[in-house]
Amino acid sequence: MSASTSGVVDGEPRETNVVTAIRDALHDEMAADDRVILLGEDVANRGGVFRISAGWMDEFGPERVIDTPLAEAGIVGVAIGMALRGLLPVAEIQFADFIHPAFDQIVSEAARMRYRSNGAFGCPMVIRAPCGGGIHGALYHSQSIEAFYAHVPGLKVVMPSTPADAAGLLRSALRDPDPVLFLEHKKTYRAVKGPVPDGPFLVPLGSADVKRAGTDLTCISYGYALHTCVEAASRLFDDEGVSVEVVDVRSLAPLDTDTMFTSVRSTSRVMVVYEDNRTYGAGAEIASTIAETLMFDLDAPIVRIGGPDIPAMPFAAPLEHFFMEPEPDQVYRRMRDLAAF
């Protein structure tokens, strides 16, 4: 239900949305520690295309809030250098779809620095990237990229679904000695509201969270799709009394299999729901690890719902709508069928 399940919480909660929670947490971190540097396209002069850093160039100075050239490999590569010299860079990629030019710097450099130097050097840095669709962003402002990066040893990948998780995970990411890819689903930015504890509370990396308790089946999801699942679960409970436990993965890498396995053992039915292209998506790993470990605990085949295998979301409303499975209705139907299996 909230980050309190596994986070260290202090202060009075405040109701806010995801983008504000991210802004506030990052602001506090920057105010508290001048090693924290924000760099990216349009983050300074304009305060970010999502206005997360509006006013910060004046507040923290242009040395700490840096408008970079249009060059993602350079942004990540420069951030790696900063991290190697004692700073704590937050590299903002304007849209996750544009992170691809930095693939080599992230995979070959940031994620391998510690391993290849046998522990001598490390890259404490956060790469923030707004991802996901449903906001009329078309093919190149809608992509899900988590599957590419969750596969990379040496890199941590998280995607919060609530304001509290966003704030708590961002703080943990900034305190982590290794590189963290922090994915922000754009559709949660303003649409998802919730309480955020007031203090500098943390949500540990590598921890999943039960967002809705239930007994009949386990639904595992993350990002915006998580809310689709919670909504479907609550309708299904109201309609037919089916009790669905919804687990929020939160951390794609490392994956908290304990929390998932515990839930699946108790319900014996499981579905995995994600927005990304279905085939070779992150849900494959989740389904697969459950199949290996809990096969004989299951009363029904694992259900996996992912986006269609087309290159991201088209622009035209009818086409975008077609992609934005998992829609609540589809998830609802498959939940009901799975419970009845």
Add this chain to the structure above:
Amino acid sequence: MSASTSGVVDGEPRETNVVTAIRDALHDEMAADDRVILLGEDVANRGGVFRISAGWMDEFGPERVIDTPLAEAGIVGVAIGMALRGLLPVAEIQFADFIHPAFDQIVSEAARMRYRSNGAFGCPMVIRAPCGGGIHGALYHSQSIEAFYAHVPGLKVVMPSTPADAAGLLRSALRDPDPVLFLEHKKTYRAVKGPVPDGPFLVPLGSADVKRAGTDLTCISYGYALHTCVEAASRLFDDEGVSVEVVDVRSLAPLDTDTMFTSVRSTSRVMVVYEDNRTYGAGAEIASTIAETLMFDLDAPIVRIGGPDIPAMPFAAPLEHFFMEPEPDQVYRRMRDLAAF
């Protein structure tokens, strides 16, 4: 055991190794069609670091065998342009580990050109990349990269394990109207020999192949690991009479689930073996799709064997050896246990 299972074969077979089969097939294609262009680092003057194109600059001319600058995004991007203007470029990436700078050109451009133009433009091109470990290549000359690319709609990804498959798949890739990532496991180059039909036979993209027939369990693999599995299977048959069917995936995308499902239905036990880092590796998709579809056909939990989740293979012999699981012994033991389950 050979491509004949699903390939169109003519001519007398000839015994050769994988690297020679690739060289011969590519040579014949270049000789037959002057739209075929080879470009990459060191492919002309030196004939490639694996000597695949030795002598071709003289034979086909420097316009058709092009030494490029050291710039992988440029190599792929230029190849896309060539493909858009009626050529059939074969872009050679010197080592798969160095394909990462081209990630954006492959994912955002080559793979999306057709979709984003609603079918108006296409990129018929082949990207060849020698991959895989066990050849003392250390962290950056040993990587498996198939999982990153198999997830990309619009891109086909194949990895042959035998000389005949290499030749037949390469020809199909060159005839395909869409971009194909052709992965060549370096350890198969000289170590794996086999018959290659003499004519221009094809192995269709998207077809798996039963490399060893069996009844007790299905072992699904590809690349060099496939040979580890065949070897373990044959030892296990000799030692204990256990009959293992070994399926060669060959085509990671699209995946030939029919061939795999048919085998699994007949054996009711399945293991998936791959060299790449285990977590979020290609084996996750294979295991997951079987779990969804054939759960009640299985008599034992799915077994998944992948490489450790460390950033590729270290250089020192003891460390490389440690990574090069799946070793025959490990696969052998897990096969025996699974058959006995």
Add this chain to the structure above:
Amino acid sequence: MSAGVATTAHGALGLSTEDLLAMYRTVVTARLLDEAALRQNRMGRAPFVVPAEGHEACQVGTAWAMRRGIDVWLPYYRDGALVLAAGMTPYEVFLGIFAKADDPSSGGRQMPAHWGHKELQIISGSSPIATQVPHAAGIAYAIKYRHEDAVVGCWFGEGATSEGDWHEGLNFAGIHRLPVIFVCENNRYAISVPQSMQMAIEDVADRAQGYGFPGVVVDGNDVLACYSAMKQAHERARAGEGPTLIECKTYRFLGHTSDDDDKTYRPRDEVERARHHDPVHVFGEYLRVHDIVDDATAEELRAEVKAEIDHALATAWEAADPLPESALRHVFYESDEGP
């Protein structure tokens, strides 16, 4: 004042009065189309539009040296005026803006202004900046390889010049002396990032010498200067002398896109000052001074264009939407696509 053809700027460039009128009509069409599209955006009928306002001269000027049906175009999203010069109709542009099934760029799949047109040889472009630059080099390579008489034009903003792909594309084109022209529309901002935070130099054109071919700077608000530079580059390309980098100094009058509020990062008086050099007005003045248009004919042309745009808009609005399930098509080649 009327002048003999040979002594005027356009005469010296070999441009007739008809040429100038056709160019002017294109410039005016682009401007009015932008305005109409923005109105659609404010009315909630067009979720996203990309105005070209301010860039009309450099786009139409450079385009005019290209040969429709022969040369190849790789524009970027800002190139609304360019694609009109390349032969796209306002109707086709509105099909894109309204994301209709018949949108020639993408059938409504991409955001508007992600141009593509198979018949016109406008190569499909994407959002990631500068990715088209190596494509342009590859196409030019194929042209040279097949001894074809075609030239490739590749347009981008100054922001694109920071990307690795840009460097790699220009370098390859230089090595092989390819028939390609790189046109930088330098409006001094990449969204909000001023040129000074993008590069430590004044002229992008200076980078050309690192690739072994000429870089030239032109006034991007002067349509004839842009045409002239492009014409020379085009001749160079056809003569086998290789690429040229042309930098057009220009300015964007409106927000980056309809989603952008440029007041957050640009002083209003800077925008005002730039408007004094509005390329559409500058060109109109030139035509008046040379007695090619007067107030009446200019107004007539404007009215004609406006009617054409209104009609295009209305017709496009009525066109069919793509079918939902069509989203699954064209991931791979389909046999009905032709070669």
Add this chain to the structure above:
Amino acid sequence: MSAGVATTAHGALGLSTEDLLAMYRTVVTARLLDEAALRQNRMGRAPFVVPAEGHEACQVGTAWAMRRGIDVWLPYYRDGALVLAAGMTPYEVFLGIFAKADDPSSGGRQMPAHWGHKELQIISGSSPIATQVPHAAGIAYAIKYRHEDAVVGCWFGEGATSEGDWHEGLNFAGIHRLPVIFVCENNRYAISVPQSMQMAIEDVADRAQGYGFPGVVVDGNDVLACYSAMKQAHERARAGEGPTLIECKTYRFLGHTSDDDDKTYRPRDEVERARHHDPVHVFGEYLRVHDIVDDATAEELRAEVKAEIDHALATAWEAADPLPESALRHVFYESDEGP
């Protein structure tokens, strides 16, 4: 001929006889170490080595203007002589060649010549070419941000200059006028690809002007010329005047690595001609002309160095291999690593 300090090339640069002897010793050590390593390779005891032969002067010359313990080094695999000048010992180099547990670069995880040394501030490098260039800019940014008195040196071959990362790194450094020096060891080949197929220009240094800072060309076989250029760049960097690109024209005498057969792509007489400018001999001649060494002292130094190398080699060979299971360590931070 002996000359007063002030009138010699080295005197003008402020280098004492002791400096020169130390530089010479480093150059000779690099050469003899290369030879010893290649012998180990042929004996089958070293699966992979990367000779620096031919590059000694530009590496040691540029290194000598850096301050050990203060400045930061980002070398590439060719920089075997450079890392000796930066403070690595032959023993440490051999630990890497034999992939031993105590190899300071990577504990035997990376191929030899993938340098790294935390205490010496040699930043761990990888195989993918040019990736260290933006790192160098980022480190220099942090130095400037914290008002530290340190300079970053970043070395690479001319092949690296074709990569997008190179462009992006230099551009960033130029914008922020960072204290970083980019050194290009131009040996005219990227493995087998000749410079003419890598770029359409003669001097890589020309690219610097596209980034707003100076590019200089020096004779890479002249250790003092390299030192001089680096010294000036170092002063510029410390004075807050920003980066410099130094291009050292040099040549690689042997194959690209022990895996390469350069006979497949380079004419033998080209290599022979280059050997006439062997930087180790050139430097030796300089020292003889200035009476700083004679045949006897040169031979003595050589013998001393050889003994040191033989000892280092023998000791490193006996050192412990990494434990197999240690392959699982250091994927992420471990609490025993310190900050």
